[in-house]
Amino acid sequence: ETGVTQTPRHLVMGMTNKKSLKCEQHLGHNAMYWYKQSAKKPLELMFVYNFKEQTENNSVPSRFSPECPNSSHLFLHLHTLQPEDSALYLCASSLRQGAGSIYEQYFGPGTRLTVT
Amino acid sequence: KQEVTQIPAALSVPEGENLVLNCSFTDSAIYNLQWFRQDPGKGLTSLLLIQSSQREQTSGRLNASLDKSSGRSTLYIAASQPGDSATYLCALSPDNYGQNFVFGPGTRLSVLP
Numbered sequence: 001e002t003g004v005t006q007t008p009r010h011l012v013m014g015m016t017n018k019k020s021l022k023c024e025q026h027l028g029h030n031a032m033y034w035y036k037q038s039a040k041k042p043l044e045l046m047f048v049y050n051f052k053e054q055t056e057n058n059s060v061p062s063r064f065s066p067e068c069p070n071s072s073h074l075f076l077h078l079h080t081l082q083p084e085d086s087a088l089y090l091c092a093s094s095l096r097q098g099a100g101s102i103y104e105q106y107f108g109p110g111t112r113l114t115v116t
Numbered sequence: 117k118q119e120v121t122q123i124p125a126a127l128s129v130p131e132g133e134n135l136v137l138n139c140s141f142t143d144s145a146i147y148n149l150q151w152f153r154q155d156p157g158k159g160l161t162s163l164l165l166i167q168s169s170q171r172e173q174t175s176g177r178l179n180a181s182l183d184k185s186s187g188r189s190t191l192y193i194a195a196s197q198p199g200d201s202a203t204y205l206c207a208l209s210p211d212n213y214g215q216n217f218v219f220g221p222g223t224r225l226s227v228l229p
Contacts, residue, residue, distance in 0.1 A: 002161065031215065042120070043160075043205065043219035056215060090159055096215075104150055105207075105217070107160040 003027040004108035006091050012114045013081065021076040021111045023091030031096040032074040033105065034066060037088040049074060050096055081115045088112050118143045118210055120220040128226040133196050137223045139189040139206035147209040151180050151191050153202040154222070160205065164191070196227045 004025045013019050025032065034046040048056035049068040063085075065077040074091055088110045095103040119142045129135055139149070148167050152160040164173045164180040166189070172181040179192040189206055203222040210216055 002159070004159075006159075033215070033217075042221045043207075045215075045217055048215045050215075058216070088157070092160075104148075104162050104165040105160075106162060107152075109159040110157075112157065 002106045002108065004091060004093055004106050006089075006108035006111050008111060009109065010112045010114075012116060013078070014116055015081060015083070017081075018077070018079040020078065021089055021091075021113075023074040023076075023108055025072055025074075025091075025093040025106070025108075027093060027095075027106060029093035029095050029106070030071050031094045032068060032071070033092040033094075034064075034074065034076050035090040035092065037090060037110070039087075043090070047076075078113075081113075083115050086113055086115045118146075118208060118218045120206065120208060120218050122204075122206060122220040122223050124223060125221065126224040126226075128228060129196055130228050131196060131198060133227075134192070134194050135196055135225075137191040137193070137204050137225070139191070139220055141187045141189075141208055141218075143210070144184045144187055145210065146184065149180075149182055149189050149209075150207045151178075151189075152205045152207065154205060155202050163204075193225075196225075198227045198229050200227050201225055 007022045032049045036044045046060045047066040067075040090110045091108040092105040094105045121140045150165045151163040166182045177194040182189045203224045205222045207219045
């Protein structure tokens with residue numbers, strides 16, 4: 001256990017559905033991340049939140065909508081997804097002190113998403 | 117744009133062998149480099165983190181080195197065991213202010229009993 005939990009672990013959804021992925025960290029970290037891991041592609045950073053503020057959005061389509069209500073929780077809201085969005089979605093957290101001092105990332109187990 | 121490669125893509129060794137995994141990057145302006153292992157269908161487990169000012173880090177049978185000038189990092193695994201079988205990924209943090217971590221594609225390691 002890394003101290004980062006994700007629910008659900010598996011999700012199957014149709015292209016017209018709306019669903020949400022949840023991530024929670026119990027490590028006292030102040031930065032949280034969403035990553036996408038597709039088959040045969042390197043891990044891709046999607047969003048970064050520092051101190052609850054979104055600081056990075058790596059050209060992610062608007063059908064993915066992140067939310068960070070506090071420094072311990074992170075959501076990824078999904079709507080009108082495409083089959084190519086099927087992937088393992090990983091959440092991570094780290095400690096960040098001010099503008100620098102980024103410490104190591106801790107990952108959750110991921111949510112395996114299948115879009116039909 | 118930072119590009120990260122890992123060679124070999126897959127590696128199979130008999131138990132007990134010492135082995136080296138490689139990570140190469142194109143832009144030497146990095147803040148830190150982190151090595152992870154990933155078991156099939158699971159999340160990533162952090163193994164070692166090397167700050168840009170450091171040359172190496174050690175944890176148990178693992179030793180990671182960093183040579184920024186040549187754009188390389190290596191992960192050395194001593195006396196490999198079947199439990200070491202996993203995919204090993206390296207990831208770079210590009211600078212002191214950004215968090216656009218860039219991951220390599222990974223090396224899939226199989227340690228045979």
